[in-house]
Structures are given as C-alpha cells and as structure tokens.
Amino acid sequence: MDTRLIEHILKIAEEKSITKAAEKLYLTQSALNQQLLHLEHELGTTLFNRSKTNWGPTKAGEIYLEGAREMLRVKQQTYSRISDLTNGYKGTIRVGMTPVRGPDMFIHVYPAFHKEYPNIEVIPYEMNVFQMQKLVSIGDLDLGFMTLFESQRDDNEYQNLYREEILIAAPESWDFGDQVIRKEGCRQALPLQALKDRPMILLRKKTTMRPILDKLFRTRKVVPQILFDTANPATILEMVRAEICCGIIAESTVCGFDQGIRYYSLDKPLHWNVAASYAKGSFVSRATQCFIDYAKKYWLEKTKEK
Template identity: 40%
Template sequence: MDLKQLEYMIKIAEENNITKAAEKLFITQSALNQQLLKLEKELGTQLFVRSRNNWHPTHAGEIYIDNAKKMVQIKKDTYNQINDLMDIKKGKLSIGLTPERGPEMFASIYPTFYKKYPNIKVEPIELPVKQQQHEILIGNLDIGFVTLQDYQKTNDEYIQIGLEEIILAVPKGHPLAHIGGKLGDSLPEISLDRFKNDTFALMQKGSTLREIYDNLTTALDFNPYILLETRSCHNLYNMVAEGICCSIIPIAYAKQNSNVTYFLIKQKPVWEVCASYKKGTYLSNPARDFIKIASNYWSTKLNQPKGISCNP
C-alpha cells in the first residue's frame, strides 16, 4: 500500500475540498483527483461524497481514513524509534504554541534545543488550546503546549510542567482596592462574589480561561457585567491598569503597578501548564528534550522547582 496515497486521502478529508487539499499537498488538483479515482476503482466504491464546496467521506471513506491515519502514525513512530535507537538526530517536530505566550517561550528555549539538535526541523504553529487539542487528535501536531484545568483535558496525554494561579486584578479606584496587595507581597484572599456588581474584562467565549471564570461565577450564582471580551490576557491587565474594570488573569501576566491591586481568589482557581501529545504514540527523544527545556523555562517563569519529569 502506498503511504503517499494514504496521506493524500487524509488531506482531502481534513480540508473537505479537493482543491484546497491539492494546494496543501503542493500537487495539481488533476493529479490528486487521478489518485482518488484510481483508489476508488481499486476498492470498488466511492470514498467521498462530492459537492462544489464540501467533500465528505462516505461510510467506506470513513473506514479508509481512520485506518490510513493509523498506518501513517505507525510509520512515524517506527522511524522515530529507530532514529532514537541509532541516535540519529534528525527529523521534524511540529510544536503547538498558544498565540500570546507561546512565541516568547519558543524564542527563549529554541536556541538550547538547536545546539543539541541542529538537524531537527522544528515547526512552531500558533493555535488556541482547543485547536491544538484537535490538531493533536488528528495527528498534525507532535506536541502542544497548553494551559488548562483537569476537566478541560481530552483523552490524549498531558505532562504537567507547571502550575499557575489565577488571580483577581482590581483598579486602584475600586472601593475594595485598599485591602488588596502588591506583587511580591502575600496577597490577601477574597471571594469573587464580593465583586458581583462590578464590571469585568474577560477572555472570549471558548477559551480555557473564560471557561474557568464562567464556572466560578456559575458556582457562586452571579453574573457580573462584561464590558470587554478579548483574546489577549495583556489586554485584560491593561483594562485594569487604566482604571476601567476588574479582571481575572494568570499571575504571570500581573505587573507591579501602583494603579492595580491584586487578590487571591478564595475559590483558588489554578491551571496547569502542560505539554500534550497524541495518546498511544511514541514520544521521541528530541520531543522529550524539548519538553524538558520548556519545563525549565516555566519553572523559572513561575518561580517553581525545576526538574519536572517529562515521563507521561
């Protein structure tokens, strides 16, 4: 069986469009269509339902695509295991990064990785957490670096490389600001429901941080007014610093600023910084080393002990 043909069919299924699939595969649409027709003739059945804007697998196509993905993964795992056995430091790593903090992490740790693995091609891909989870599931990412709580994890593998508190940031003009604290001090604890009549800036719906906030307010049975929804935790902090509203932010985004006071939240929301990879796949030595370097980076950034194991 031709593995290249398997990859072609997988790409058509991913794109739901033969034209887009051909573009991603860097071949002509005609050549890709010929491969598909040849395979369908060999199997004696159609693999895709065709329409102008949406190709989707038939039942036979679903069976083919599911098993094609398994075979492609077996090939990848086999090559990685042999490369590790022979200490062949070459290949490719696709790394998922969250759009806001991921690039900073990558720029900090890649030079260390490159010194040991100059012949490993690393492809950083910036995606929100849930999109990373999807790409890991379908085999398009080797590792994803994500921040989330336990209930937000999929059935794939997660290696915890850090824990980060989520805190409440309040502008200095707020009536409760005087009992708040500054970074570097022991922050006072307060229940989030004391701010039920306040205005908040929050991450957009669908983000892992927004889900944590929504669960907190649902449990406390209140629903504060939301002034702004954004994709950036930096924007959340800036809204507080400008005296506009309150917000909850990961502690690594907090800055020492006379215009902002901070509280620990009584409900103690904490999320994990994790490296994730597809369940049942082989994690190569270069991938493990990349995770170890990332673990040291987060240990320093979050002021936590180093030496977190990258074993699943």
C-alpha cells in the first residue's frame, strides 16, 4: 500500500510550508511542488492557500487531510494486525512525550524495545499534553505519554502507568508553625492558606498541572505570590533549595533534591496519573503494548529511587 503521496501532503500541512516539508522529506522543493500540482489537477481544486509564511489548507484541503489521516490510520491498523498474526514486526510507532520528563523515559525504554523489535522505527516527538491529545485524536501520533488529572482526559483511550502525588516543596528553614498538619504514618501536610504570603514559582499555564492549581487557589481564596513560571520542575526545586521560594511539583521530580527542602502533602492530598494514550477504537499491537509495558516498568522503578 503506497501512501507516500498522502504522507507528503500531510507533511506540507504539518510544516505549514512546502519548503520546510521538502527539507524534512529529503526532496527538492520542485519535486514536492510537482506532486502537489499533479494532485490538485487531478482533484480540480487547490488544497493549500499559498503564502510565504503559512500554507494553510483550503476547505477542499481540509477534507483531503481528514481523509488522508484516516487512510494512514487504516493502513497502520491493518499492518499492525498482520504483524501480530505473522510475527513479522515492521513499521513505525510515532510517540509523543512531554519535553522535561519524556526524553529520560525514552532513552531508558528505547534500547530494550529496539532489542526486542529491531525492525520497528520509533519516532519521538516532544510537546505538551494538550497538543499530544489533539494529535493522538487525529492519528498523527500513535502513542502519547502524558501526566494529567482524571478531569483532563478526552475521548482517547488511556492506560495508567503510575499514580503520583502532587507535593508542596518549601525550604527546610521555613517555619510554618501550627499550620503544619501531622498525620501518623503519613507525610506532613500544609493547607494552601499557609502559602498565602510566601513567594512561589509554579509550572507554566500550558502544563496540565497549572490549571488545576489555579482552580484550587481560587477555590481556597488564595492569591499566590508568583515570582515567575517555568516549564522545568528542577528550576522550581533549585530555587526552593536556595530559599528563594516555595513551589508545587509532582512527586517523581524530587529525586536528587533531598538536601535543604521539605516536602508536604496538600491538606486534601492531590494525585494525577502518568498514562499512555492512543486513539479510541485503535488496535494496539503487541509491539506497541510492549513499549507501553517498558515505560510502565521505567516509572515504577523510578519511584523506588525516591
């Protein structure tokens, strides 16, 4: 099933530029343009609005792209089913992951997976969870590894890999007095009100954690004194260790940040899941499930490091 033309047209849409698409496809711009012109002649209409800065699809282009993605999805599903039947594992798995924690997971998972499935190409993409969800839905990603709360799930399928707690990180020298909630056999806790007049650094609004925290602050009628936002939890923890601020981070990010920081649960403990996501109704091949299982093993082993 030769779908190269379809893939080339989708690449133009993805890059929003025929020049960038040609570079990514290792084609000359002239050759790619000829393919596009031939297809448009065949269809009797243009598929893209030509622009120096943005090749957006026309109405006809949107229809073509929707059908193209579905054709590639059907091809992928068909080949995956045949591979499972014959043990002739070949093909591609496009994997989405978050920029900070995703690459570390990938470099630990990929070697073991590649040893087991050497003929399967795994293409990693780094992006935020909300972008991943969209691309999984339309079939541009086969698999997405996400950290998110239950309320943030969409209609895609999810496999939970690891449940982790959201923690308050504060300098060890800070004294919260009688605001600290002590629970036998559990980590000490703090109400959000204890952070009301304390400087904070939080994760950026485009992360899945931030909108939930913002809602929590509003509910508790606390206005956080935010110094700045960051995409990297390590930045928060370095600033906490320097006694500049407090922060709120995921439990798995505390590894290596033991000295000078005290961690608290929220007074009402908050958890989210690290999950693998794929399109609703899609066929999950043994190879894809193997990659998911290796990722789950990575996360469970990482929790033992804390």
